[in-house]
Amino acid sequence: xxxxxxxxxxxxxxxxxxxxxxxxxxxxxxxxxxxxxxxxxxxxxxxxxxxxxxxxxxxxxxxxxxxxxxxxxxxxxxxxxxxxxxxxxxxxxxxxxxxxxxxxxxxxxxxxxxxxxxxxxxxxxxxxxxxxxxxxxxxxxxxxxxxxxxxxxxxxxxxxxxxxxxxxxxxxxxxxxxxxxxxxxxxxxxxxxxxxxxxxxxxxxxxxxxxxxxxxxxxxxxxxxxxxxxxxxxxxxxxxxxxxxxxxxxxxxxxxxxxxxx
Amino acid sequence: xxxxxxxxxxxxxxxxxxxxxxxxxxxxxxxxxxxxxxxxxxxxxxxxxxxxxxxxxxxxxxxxxxxxxxxxxxxxxxxxxxxxxxxxxxxxxxxxxxxxxxxxxxxxxxxxxxxxxxxxxxxxxxxxxxxxxxxxxxxxxxxxxxxxxxxxxxxxxxxxxxxxxxxxxxxxxxxxxxxxxxxxxxxxxxxxxxxxxxxxxxxxxxxxxxxxxxxxxxxxxxxxxxxxxxxxxxxxxxxxxxxxxxxxxxxxxxxxxxxxxxxxxxxxxxxxxxxxxxxxxxxxxxxxxxxxxxxxxxxxxxxxxxxxxxxxxxxxxxxxxxxxxxxxxxxxxxxxxxxxxxxxxxxxxxxxxxxxxxxx
Numbered sequence: 001x002x003x004x005x006x007x008x009x010x011x012x013x014x015x016x017x018x019x020x021x022x023x024x025x026x027x028x029x030x031x032x033x034x035x036x037x038x039x040x041x042x043x044x045x046x047x048x049x050x051x052x053x054x055x056x057x058x059x060x061x062x063x064x065x066x067x068x069x070x071x072x073x074x075x076x077x078x079x080x081x082x083x084x085x086x087x088x089x090x091x092x093x094x095x096x097x098x099x100x101x102x103x104x105x106x107x108x109x110x111x112x113x114x115x116x117x118x119x120x121x122x123x124x125x126x127x128x129x130x131x132x133x134x135x136x137x138x139x140x141x142x143x144x145x146x147x148x149x150x151x152x153x154x155x156x157x158x159x160x161x162x163x164x165x166x167x168x169x170x171x172x173x174x175x176x177x178x179x180x181x182x183x184x185x186x187x188x189x190x191x192x193x194x195x196x197x198x199x200x201x202x203x204x205x206x207x208x209x210x211x212x213x214x215x216x217x218x219x220x221x222x223x224x225x226x227x228x229x230x231x232x233x234x235x236x237x238x239x240x241x242x243x244x245x246x247x248x249x250x251x252x253x254x255x256x257x258x259x260x261x262x
Numbered sequence: 263x264x265x266x267x268x269x270x271x272x273x274x275x276x277x278x279x280x281x282x283x284x285x286x287x288x289x290x291x292x293x294x295x296x297x298x299x300x301x302x303x304x305x306x307x308x309x310x311x312x313x314x315x316x317x318x319x320x321x322x323x324x325x326x327x328x329x330x331x332x333x334x335x336x337x338x339x340x341x342x343x344x345x346x347x348x349x350x351x352x353x354x355x356x357x358x359x360x361x362x363x364x365x366x367x368x369x370x371x372x373x374x375x376x377x378x379x380x381x382x383x384x385x386x387x388x389x390x391x392x393x394x395x396x397x398x399x400x401x402x403x404x405x406x407x408x409x410x411x412x413x414x415x416x417x418x419x420x421x422x423x424x425x426x427x428x429x430x431x432x433x434x435x436x437x438x439x440x441x442x443x444x445x446x447x448x449x450x451x452x453x454x455x456x457x458x459x460x461x462x463x464x465x466x467x468x469x470x471x472x473x474x475x476x477x478x479x480x481x482x483x484x485x486x487x488x489x490x491x492x493x494x495x496x497x498x499x500x501x502x503x504x505x506x507x508x509x510x511x512x513x514x515x516x517x518x519x520x521x522x523x524x525x526x527x528x529x530x531x532x533x534x535x536x537x538x539x540x541x542x543x544x545x546x547x548x549x550x551x552x553x554x555x556x557x558x559x560x561x562x563x564x565x566x567x568x569x570x571x572x573x574x575x576x577x578x579x580x581x582x583x584x585x586x587x588x589x590x591x592x593x594x595x596x597x598x599x600x601x602x603x604x605x606x607x608x609x610x611x612x613x614x615x616x617x618x619x620x621x622x
Contacts (some may be wrong), residue, residue, distance in 0.1 A: 054468045056334065059479075068477045074466035076333045077479035079356050082326035085318065089330025090466075092314045093286050093338065097468055115326070118319035 019047045023072045030137075032233025034223030035063060037189040038131055039070050041199040042102070045206055046073065055098040056090050058083045060112075062104035063137040081112020084119030087126045098209055100127035106136045109145040109171045116171065123180030123214040127205045130171065130218065133225040134244060141228035145169045148247055153228070168247065172220040176254040182215030183208050184254035188222045188245070190237045201252075215257065222248050265446045271411040271438040272297035274446075275341065275367055275431070278415035280307045283450040284365075285336035286314035288327035292346045293379040294435035295369035299341075311452055321346040325353030325366075332362040333478040335458040335465030337419055341367035343435070344385050345376060347393075354428055355394030358495070359480025363422035363462075365415065366400075367431040369438035372603035380603025381435035381526060386580035389432045390554040397492055399499050401429045401506065402553040404524040408442035410551075416447065421506065423461065425498055432553060434576065436526040436605065508551035509560050513539070517546030519619055520564055522585050523574040524550045526605070531574050533608035538615065545615060553581070558588035570594040570619035574611055577601060594619060 021043035029035045046052045052073055059067040061080035068075035078086040083101035091099040108116050108130050119126070135153055136142040143153040143160060146168050150159040160168075176184040183205055187198035198221055205217035222244050226236035252260050269277065276298045279287060289299040299317060307313035314331075318324035324340045331338040342350060347368045357364060370385045372378035389402045401421050403414045411433060418429040459467055469475045482488040513535055514520070521531040528549040535545045548564055550557050565571065570593065573582035579597035586595050598614035600606045606614075 053470050056466045056468060058330070065481060068475075068479065072469070072475055074469045074476045075478070076330065076466055077360075077477070077481055078329070079326060079352055082322065082329070082353070085323040085326035086330035086333075088316070088318075088323075089286070089288065089327035089332075089338070090334050092316060092327070093331040093336045094334055094467070097334075114319055115323055118323065 019044045021047050021052045021072045023070055025069045027070060028066050029063065030227045032224070032226040032236065033063070034133070034189045034221065035131060037195055038129065038198070038221050038223065039067065041189070041195060042100075042129060042202055043071055045199060045203045048203070049206055049210070051098050051206065051210070055100070056094070058086050058099070058101040060101065060103040060107040062107045064102055064104060064131065065138065067102050081107050081110070082115055083107065083112065084115040084124070084126070084128065088119055088122070088124050091124055091126050095125075098206065100129060100206070102129045103131070104137070105130070105132040105134065105144045105146040109169050116175065117178070120175040120216045120218065121178045121180045124216055125209055125212065125214050127209055127217045127219070129202065130220045131223050132220055132248065133223045133228070134168075135225045135228040137225045137228045141225075141230075148243060170248070172218065172253060175216070175218055176259060180214070180216055181218055181254055182212065182257050183217040185218070185252045186220040186222060186248060186250050188240070188250055190224065190240060220248070222250065264448055267444055267446060268441055269408055269444050270297055270441050271405070271408045271433060272369060273301045274408045274412040274444050275415060276301035276305070277446060278412035279339060280305060280311055280313060281447055281449050282416040282419060283311065283337065283452040284313055284339055284415075284419070285452055286316070286331050286338040288316050288318050288324040288338070288340050290318050290321045290324050290342065290346060292343045294371055294381070294438050295341050295343045295367070297438070298367065311449070313452070321349040322353065325350040328364050329353055329357055329362060332357065332364045333360065333466055335462035335467055337453065339365035339367070341369065343369045343371045344373050344382070347385065347388070351394035354400070355396055355398065356480050357428045358394070358398035358400070359396060360478050361426040362428065362478070363419070363426055364428050365418040365422060365431065366428060367433065370432065370434040372601065378603035379435065381576060381605060382601070382603055383434055383525060383527060383576040383599070384578070384580065384601065385432065386553065386575065386577060389430050390556070390584075398495060399554050401425065401427060401502060402432050403429065404432050404551060404553050405437055406525050406528045406549060408437070408440065408444045411437060412444050412446060416450070425502060427498065432525070434526050503555040506552060507555045507557050507559070509557035510549045510551060511560075512547040512549065514546035514548065514564060516544055517564070517567065518569055519543065519545040519615055520568040520571045521545060521547045521574050521611070521615070522550070522561060522571055522581065523547060524553060524581070527574045527576055527599070530606060530608055530611055534611035534615065537608055537612050543612070543615070543620065556584045556588070558584070561585055561588040565589045565593050570596070572615050572619050573597045574606070574614075575599040576605065594622070596622065
């Protein structure tokens with residue numbers, strides 16, 4: 001039996017290997033978190049499109065602040081929420097480079113709302129990858145702009161009371177309304193099927209940047225935060241399906257500059 | 263010899279930027295410096311030199327666009343006035359931490375708060391002591407003429423790239439708005455992609471297989487490494503203090519009293535000195551051209567010769583602290599200055615010297 005396995009498990013038979021565009025650094029994310037998968041599929045897309053050497057990525061402030069430790073490409077780390085402005089500065093001065101931001105919900109939908117809206121409204125030819133887990137993970141589980149009504153966090157310990165704390169913000173629907181966005185979609189990475197769909201969406205986003213001169217390509221990934229939500233990884237994914245997806249429905253919202261009719 | 267033109271200080275900055283081969287300007291309108299972006303938009307350098315000009319949604323966005331482009335090796339600048347510069351401080355601190363070269367022009371107006379739109383020099387502390395969070399300094403240049411507004415653009419970029427540090431031109435509404443003749447330098451071509459990679463091998467220009475990835479960040483969660491980074495920055499500021507001090511002396515040879523003034527106040531001090539000399543008062547002027555690094559040695563030297571020093575600033579007295587430190591509080595140093603956008607007259611500046619230094 002042992003011999004049979006060792007015959008099968010060898011380099012010639014490998015059907016999958018880690019993309020060289022991910023470094024060997026140990027991921028700083030909690031086990032069970034979706035960030036690692038979102039990183040990997042983004043880097044796989046860059047590798048498959050052969051644009052790794054021509055791409056500049058921007059890390060946000062939040063759990064993925066250290067994205068540059070894991071993505072084996074030239075990267076910048078931006079001030080909290082400012083990644084779309086930083087991306088604008090790069091893309092406008094290096095129009096033939098591929099530029100993307102990787103941001104969380106606190107970064108993109110709270111402190112960086114103005115930068116996000118205006119980069120989208122100007123139609124910057126960039127990719128924005130927006131990981132939404134409904135919480136501030138890095139600072140220890142505080143309420144985010146995307147925290148669901150009634151959802152508990154360390155700054156809404158009795159649940160988000162929308163009358164006091166305001167409503168969750170659907171940034172993705174909001175930017176889809178702007179003329180400057182080309183492709184707007186919401187995906188998830190909690191099942192193999194969803195990972196494949198999310199990867200196809202990310203690929204389309206980068207292909208659009210290569211093929212067109214303007215238009216933001218915006219990919220939201222609804223993800224879990226098992227630590228911040230105080231759940232096991234499995235339970236957090238179940239909770240995400242039951243609670244996050246009804247509020248943040250998956251699927252394309254805008255394709256080729258046209259809103260998708262549902 | 264370059265081209266001779268009559269221009270506003272703000273326009274001179276804009277024209278000099280085009281001629282210096284600047285890659286991009288990102289700004290946001292605010293009085294009294296809006297002519298910088300207006301001039302650039304009217305000149306359309308994107309059709310001639312290829313320079314990008316973009317009006318951002320805020321000063322915060324503008325400085326972060328500067329961050330992105332500077333981190334990719336481009337020669338990039340922004341400008342604003344006091345309240346807008348306050349908004350840029352976050353980005354400036356990040357750029358100092360990440361060691362990014364750039365040029366920031368502050369055409370100062372009266373404060374605090376929304377203040378006024380008239381000239382002021384009340385942003386001296388903010389400009390020279392750091393401005394944002396953390397231990398850092400900008401290199402601060404103080405133009406006293408429209409000519410220097412133009413000249414300090416390429417000078418500022420030279421220093422910014424020499425030290426990988428943000429450089430600030432600290433002018434005010436008076437220098438920004440007044441018109442003077444200015445000799446404009448010849449056009450310098452923008453750097454090619456190959457030149458950028460050679461000049462700034464640290465920049466994020468896309469990682470080829472032949473080198474490790476370039477990372478631009480001001481973050482290091484390891485406090486011992488962050489301390490090493492701070493030590494490195496302080497070493498750089500020491501080198502700047504040792505090598506880049508610039509100042510000008512005016513009628514100091516026989517001076518018994520000394521004005522220390524920069525920018526528009528230096529122009530007013532010159533006239534006050536002439537008025538004083540008519541009355542037999544021998545005063546001179548030391549004009550710091552760099553405010554950081556500050557010309558402490560020159561002031562110390564002149565303090566051996568004069569009987570007292572008057573710091574003339576359009577503020578409540580900010581630079582006076584650096585003058586007093588320069589002379590170790592061993593001599594009489596007083597301040598005079600109007601505030602809130604009011605400009606002192608040469609007669610007031612002379613009267614202040616007579617009352618606070620000569621008679622005091």
